[in-house]
Structures are given as C-alpha cells and as structure tokens.
Amino acid sequence: TLRIGVLELQGDFLEHEAMLKQCDGDILTIPVKGKQDLDNIDGLVIPGGESTTIGRLIEEFDMLETIQKRGSQGLPMFGTCAGCILLAKDIVGRPTQTRLGLMNITVDRNAYGPQTESFETQVYSPRFKEKPLRAVLIRAPTIVRVESGVQILACKGSEKEPILVQEGNWLASTFHPELTDDKRIHLHFLDIVKAYKSSK
Numbered sequence: 001t002l003r004i005g006v007l008e009l010q011g012d013f014l015e016h017e018a019m020l021k022q023c024d025g026d027i028l029t030i031p032v033k034g035k036q037d038l039d040n041i042d043g044l045v046i047p048g049g050e051s052t053t054i055g056r057l058i059e060e061f062d063m064l065e066t067i068q069k070r071g072s073q074g075l076p077m078f079g080t081c082a083g084c085i086l087l088a089k090d091i092v093g094r095p096t097q098t099r100l101g102l103m104n105i106t107v108d109r110n111a112y113g114p115q116t117e118s119f120e121t122q123v124y125s126p127r128f129k130e131k132p133l134r135a136v137l138i139r140a141p142t143i144v145r146v147e148s149g150v151q152i153l154a155c156k157g158s159e160k161e162p163i164l165v166q167e168g169n170w171l172a173s174t175f176h177p178e179l180t181d182d183k184r185i186h187l188h189f190l191d192i193v194k195a196y197k198s199s200k
Ligand code: GLN
Pocket: 047, 048, 049, 050, 051, 052, 080, 081, 082, 083, 085, 109, 110, 138, 139, 140, 141
C-alpha cells in the first residue's frame, strides 16, 4: 500500500486527500502535522493555500529541515500553487520567505493579480495529450525561470508560461488539479511514488 503524506497545516489538503483516494482506493493518506509524521511515508503532497502561512507553520512545528532532508534523499513531492511556491528555490522579491527551496525554479507570487483575477483555462500538454488539462488558477504564481534538471510538462497558452514542472521526483503545478475531476496529474505523481518505492 502506498502511504501518501499530505501536509495538513493550512490550505486545501482535504481536496488532495479526496483526489488521491479517487485515484486508488487502496492508498493510505497520512496527515502530516509534525516531524514524526514524515517518518513512514512514500510521498508528500503540499497543498495550495497561503505559502507564507504554511511556511511559518512548517518552521513553528520544526519540520523544515526534516522535509528538506527527506526531499534531498529523493522523497517524491507534489506541490500545487502555494505548494509550488514552497518547493521553489527562488521567490521574486521575497528573499527571506521561508521555503523548502528544493526545486530549481523561480516563482513570482500572485503574478496574475488579486483573488478576483482567479480563472480557469484549458491547457495543452504534450505529456497529457488525450485532452487538454483544466487549469484552475487561484491567485496563482507564475514560474518565471526554470533551470537545469527541470522538465516542463505543461505551459499556459501562447505565453508559453510553464505551469507544470518536474525535477526528478518533485512535481509542481501553479494550478489546482485537486479542484477538478481530472486525475491525470495525481496519477502521474503516484507513478513517481511507485517507482521510488520499488527502487528503495
Ligand atoms: N497566493 C498564494 C501564495 O502566494 C497561493 C494561492 C494558492 O495556493 N491558490 O501563497
């Protein structure tokens, strides 16, 4: 059985847990609220929400180094929106914001404007080509730079902005697949987790 940790500090973790269950009824979702919860998981989901708040709570509960360490040992992680921001090495204009800083990407927070500028769009992805992805963007960041080792799995429209990227076992989207009924991104993450687990 796959044991998928879901960071339950703030944000839309319930939607991720529901989506994971829909992908595979045998999955165990493990609520991660403290360091000890990270011991026995095969992957970690970092939900959308408010990256400053989640980062602050990660520090307050003394989880930062443990998550970073598990990550650098190859633990698969999937961050959506705020989760993507937390995974990024660089955040435009926020040099001191707490982050995990694992992925070789730079993000620009709230780049599409305030909450009222949230929107949904169809995204074509060469990786998920059966049909376009439904990208729900809620006060989303943009990924303004990707560096070595990062694969771009989907871009938004003619702007060619990356909105779904992968670096090794880490996956990050600026949108929220957990708020749609499109399971493909979560299934892709579960494939990463399965490969990681069988290689251990
Ligand atoms: N705007 C939020 C942030 O900067 C992210 C929003 C989201 O996760 N939907 O953290």
